[in-house]
Amino acid sequence: MSHEVVVIEGDGIGREVVPAAVEVLEALPVDFEFVEAEAGDAVEERTGAALPAETYDLAADADATLFGAAGETAADVILPLREAVDSFVNVRPAKAYPGVDAVRPETDVVFLRENTEGVYAGHEDRLSDDLSTLTRVVTSSASRELAEYACEFVEDGRGPSGDPDEGFTVAHKANVMRETDGRFREEVLAVADERGVDADEELMDAFATKLPLDPTQYGVIVCPNLAGDVLSDLAAGLVGGLGLLPSANIGHDNALFEPVHGTAPDIAGEGIANPTAAILSAAMLLEYLGHVEEGQRVRDAVEGVLSDGPRTGDLGGDATTDEVTAAVVDRL
Amino acid sequence: MSHEVVVIEGDGIGREVVPAAVEVLEALPVDFEFVEAEAGDAVEERTGAALPAETYDLAADADATLFGAAGETAADVILPLREAVDSFVNVRPAKAYPGVDAVRPETDVVFLRENTEGVYAGHEDRLSDDLSTLTRVVTSSASRELAEYACEFVEDGRGPSGDPDEGFTVAHKANVMRETDGRFREEVLAVADERGVDADEELMDAFATKLPLDPTQYGVIVCPNLAGDVLSDLAAGLVGGLGLLPSANIGHDNALFEPVHGTAPDIAGEGIANPTAAILSAAMLLEYLGHVEEGQRVRDAVEGVLSDGPRTGDLGGDATTDEVTAAVVDRL
Ligand SMILES: CC(C)[C@H](C(=O)O)[C@@H](O)C(=O)O
Ligand SMILES: CC(C)[C@H](C(=O)O)[C@@H](O)C(=O)O
Numbered sequence: 001m002s003h004e005v006v007v008i009e010g011d012g013i014g015r016e017v018v019p020a021a022v023e024v025l026e027a028l029p030v031d032f033e034f035v036e037a038e039a040g041d042a043v044e045e046r047t048g049a050a051l052p053a054e055t056y057d058l059a060a061d062a063d064a065t066l067f068g069a070a071g072e073t074a075a076d077v078i079l080p081l082r083e084a085v086d087s088f089v090n091v092r093p094a095k096a097y098p099g100v101d102a103v104r105p106e107t108d109v110v111f112l113r114e115n116t117e118g119v120y121a122g123h124e125d126r127l128s129d130d131l132s133t134l135t136r137v138v139t140s141s142a143s144r145e146l147a148e149y150a151c152e153f154v155e156d157g158r159g160p161s162g163d164p165d166e167g168f169t170v171a172h173k174a175n176v177m178r179e180t181d182g183r184f185r186e187e188v189l190a191v192a193d194e195r196g197v198d199a200d201e202e203l204m205d206a207f208a209t210k211l212p213l214d215p216t217q218y219g220v221i222v223c224p225n226l227a228g229d230v231l232s233d234l235a236a237g238l239v240g241g242l243g244l245l246p247s248a249n250i251g252h253d254n255a256l257f258e259p260v261h262g263t264a265p266d267i268a269g270e271g272i273a274n275p276t277a278a279i280l281s282a283a284m285l286l287e288y289l290g291h292v293e294e295g296q297r298v299r300d301a302v303e304g305v306l307s308d309g310p311r312t313g314d315l316g317g318d319a320t321t322d323e324v325t326a327a328v329v330d331r332l
Numbered sequence: 333m334s335h336e337v338v339v340i341e342g343d344g345i346g347r348e349v350v351p352a353a354v355e356v357l358e359a360l361p362v363d364f365e366f367v368e369a370e371a372g373d374a375v376e377e378r379t380g381a382a383l384p385a386e387t388y389d390l391a392a393d394a395d396a397t398l399f400g401a402a403g404e405t406a407a408d409v410i411l412p413l414r415e416a417v418d419s420f421v422n423v424r425p426a427k428a429y430p431g432v433d434a435v436r437p438e439t440d441v442v443f444l445r446e447n448t449e450g451v452y453a454g455h456e457d458r459l460s461d462d463l464s465t466l467t468r469v470v471t472s473s474a475s476r477e478l479a480e481y482a483c484e485f486v487e488d489g490r491g492p493s494g495d496p497d498e499g500f501t502v503a504h505k506a507n508v509m510r511e512t513d514g515r516f517r518e519e520v521l522a523v524a525d526e527r528g529v530d531a532d533e534e535l536m537d538a539f540a541t542k543l544p545l546d547p548t549q550y551g552v553i554v555c556p557n558l559a560g561d562v563l564s565d566l567a568a569g570l571v572g573g574l575g576l577l578p579s580a581n582i583g584h585d586n587a588l589f590e591p592v593h594g595t596a597p598d599i600a601g602e603g604i605a606n607p608t609a610a611i612l613s614a615a616m617l618l619e620y621l622g623h624v625e626e627g628q629r630v631r632d633a634v635e636g637v638l639s640d641g642p643r644t645g646d647l648g649g650d651a652t653t654d655e656v657t658a659a660v661v662d663r664l
Contacts (some may be wrong), residue, residue: 040499065428066488074507075507075508078507103435103436103544103545104435104544119468119505119508119509120508120590122508124509124510124511124512125511126511126515129470129472130471130472131467131469131470131472132468132469132470132471132511132512132514132515133469133470133512134467134468134470134509134511134512135465135466135467135468136465136466136467136468137463137464137465138449138463138465138466139462139463139464140461140462140463141462173451173558175406175407176396176407176411176451176452176558177451177456177466178456179456179457179458179464179466180456180464180465180466182464183464204562205561205562205565206565208540208562208563208565208566209565209566209568209569209573209574210567210569211569212435212436212544212566212569212570213435213569213573223482226508229505229537230536230537230540230562231540232564233537233538233540233541233542234540234541234542236544237540237541237542237545238544239543240545241541242541255658272356
């Protein structure tokens with residue numbers, strides 16, 4: 001069976017790291033049919049649309065999509081793409097690797113971020129010359145769906161510790177957003193309780209203090225949309241930057257995989273971007289499509305290269321994207 | 333001239349650290365009239381109101397208020413108190429001190445947090461069994477008032493570097509909250525431009541990655557309400573926890589000073605809480621009331637004690653609150 005995977009390089013280093021990830025996928029005994037599609041600043045300049053309808057439709061119909069990065073148009077590309085794949089959860093692991101300089105080398109956490117609502121639901125109004133409002137949306141159904149996913153994730157031993165008994169932590173701001181985050185918190189904790197999964201909670205501001213002080217307190221963290229955005233980016237800072245972090249936007253029968261980093265305009269086009277985040281996103285894609293063993297092979301190869309292989313400039317080395325990619329392929 | 337200062341110990345270690353801060357204030361040649369008032373869990377249990385009307389009125393009428401902490405009722409106490417003093421900006425310095433174990437010892441930043449609106453404006457609705465909404469509010473007037481304050485703050489050399497040319501950074505999420513944070517961003521940058529203050533900007537998620545990677549990039553950071561809450565708490569994690577962080581809620585002719593920490597129920601009542609955050613809040617109170625030199629004396633004394641004086645358990649020592657307070661008073 002061949003998997004149809006839409007490949008969207010986007011802008012900047014997306015054009016370098018996505019081909020690297022595809023090269024890794026092609027080196028495995030898995031049958032892919034790759035379909036190239038366009039999105040981002042360059043397409044917008046040419047066609048007026050950052051995300052052409054054709055790309056949206058391709059992503060919506062494929063088995064999975066691999067996306068790189070977009071520049072100024074990032075939000076115009078990524079938010080509709082998440083919708084195209086009907087994604088309800090954004091999975092964001094943040095793990096420090098041996099040999100990589102990290103503020104907190106003990107960090108090993110996974111954020112499960114609600115991916116459809118909160119402030120991202122996007123109802124904004126300009127009510128007067130002085131006043132604008134945004135309607136933040138929280139539903140029980142989206143909160144429960146996320147929580148069901150989190151419970152399965154933990155039960156399947158996919159948390160950092162692999163131990164289902166560790167449960168998860170809900171991070172929220174229900175002491176201020178009592179009705180909306182109150183609903184989120186209540187539903188998530190209720191689902192955990194129904195399924196017998198251990199769940200504790202933390203206010204998102206307290207979480208932001210405690211994570212840098214001791215990241216080993218946490219494993220799987222379940223959050224509303226914007227909280228997940230900010231707190232997972234904080235974790236990225238603790239593990240040494242965005243160059244290592246993959247992410248998965250999981251939908252009902254479709255998904256989108258993307259490195260957490262952006263287009264890195266300062267180094268784009270030089271062939272020196274770190275392909276690790278994109279390659280690890282490809283590993284998540286493999287696992288999503290049922291190729292768990294191959295996903296693990298990619299992870300092991302990446303970890304091997306990170307600990308004693310060539311490294312790109314962001315990690316203090318001087319290797320090119322191609323050299324790092326070849327080293328990963330070599331170790332598969 | 334005597335200053336009328338309302339003193340609200342609140343719950344937990346508030347009852348230990350606020351008296352410590354008052355002791356420091358009393359040791360200075362400044363004339364205070366302290367008026368005690370109640371707020372918090374214990375009062376709520378007794379009277380049904382976490383913030384009695386009497387306390388609200390006292391805070392509203394005084395020259396300044398010093399508050400400790402409240403437990404479960406924190407939001408019911410602190411949010412109305414900020415309103416009582418008509419506060420439009422929450423000033424939150426986060427500085428690592430020599431001799432204190434910090435994740436990022438180079439951290440020295442000040443957050444200027446909008447203190448009246450954003451998600452804290454608090455219009456929430458339960459629209460159906462499934463759906464709740466919150467109306468996030470951003471006005472040009474509040475954004476501009478905050479920005480004017482930020483410009484003065486920077487011009488007066490009150491930023492960490494003391495150098496007005498360093499300007500400030502606006503942190504926001506205007507790529508998603510285009511109308512509301514778009515308005516905030518635009519107004520803040522416009523005011524900076526009008527006043528000739530240098531201002532750059534950062535998306536709040538990118539800021540959360542970059543601050544731990546290199547805090548020396550930042551000095552004064554201007555944020556919407558919730559962003560300021562979370563990002564300043566993140567900075568607290570980088571300087572070694574909440575035990576050191578003071579804050580000021582500045583109003584038009586009134587203000588409220590409070591340590592950033594909570595009630596610390598695990599150690600409350602034992603006389604071993606770190607009084608530093610409360611004492612530094614008292615230093616901010618002194619400066620607010622025009623006693624800049626005395627404020628500096630308190631800061632110097634605190635820094636001296638932190639670097640080679642007795643320290644409480646949270647900083648790896650075994651001194652009591654009283655011992656640390658006495659050491660600070662000794663050095664004044
Ligand atoms: C580009 C932006 C809209 C996006 C988000 O806020 O979700 C990004 O920060 C991310 O986290 O993928
Ligand atoms: C207690 C809570 C309402 C408060 C806030 O969110 O502002 C606290 O976290 C703070 O930062 O002072």
